[in-house]
Amino acid sequence: MHERVHRGAALPRQQDPGDRRGHDRGAVDAHRAGGRTVTESDNATRIVQRGLWFEEFELGAVYEHRPGRTVTEADNVLFTTQTMNTQALHLDAAYSEGTQFGERLVNSMFTLSTLVGLSVAQLTQGTIVANLGFSEISFPKPLFHGDTLYAETRIADKRESKSRPGEGIVTLEHTGRNQNGDVVAIAVRKTLVQKRPS
Secondary structure, eight states: OEEEEOTTOOOOBOOOTTOTTOOOOSSOOEEEETTEEEETTOOSOEEEEOOOOGGGOOTTOEEEEEEEEEOOHHHHHHHHHHTTOOOHHHHOHHHHHTSTTSSOOOOHHHHHHHHHHHHHHHHTTTTEEEEEEEEEEEOSSOOOTTOEEEEEEEEEEEEEOSSSTTEEEEEEEEEEEOTTSOEEEEEEEEEEEEOOOO
16 A cells, blocks of 8 residues: 655654754755655655555455565575574585485575565555464475565454454465465464554
8 A cells, every 4th residue: 555645744843863862954844654754845745655554454355465585595594594493404405405305495484484574565564563473374385495485465354453442453364375376385364453543
């Protein structure tokens, strides 16, 4: 989604990050709200990318997230070593050649993280309150170096929060496919999302 910001909207002042005393620097008077910036010297309408408000999630709708993400050897090795995972299937090329896969596998936690990450700009950027958890995660097929991960998300459920006015719970079913269309990951997660500001 994109949000239009019209010039002259009543927005709070933006503090210049270079000035810790709170004084504005420069000739341009900048204002900011919800990730949108309007400047007095700019007559253009600004449109800022954002995720969906609770009301905008449509039950059963499927969102295809693009572009995909081609996974490199460097991605896999860096993620695996940063997370202290010593699994030879991800790190040891000689060992992996002797397995049924014949080569190293992409760390499934990298696959999961990327699957969710691919959905952020379209669904939850700036509108999510919290990731509440996963109820199902599966990896039907492996991902290999050089494969491209494509993601889509089906809106499986939504309901207003009983304890948090102004927010709702949305259940997202993420599916990841490689460049051949093979399903390599499925993840169902619940998110707490803001309602549209009044």
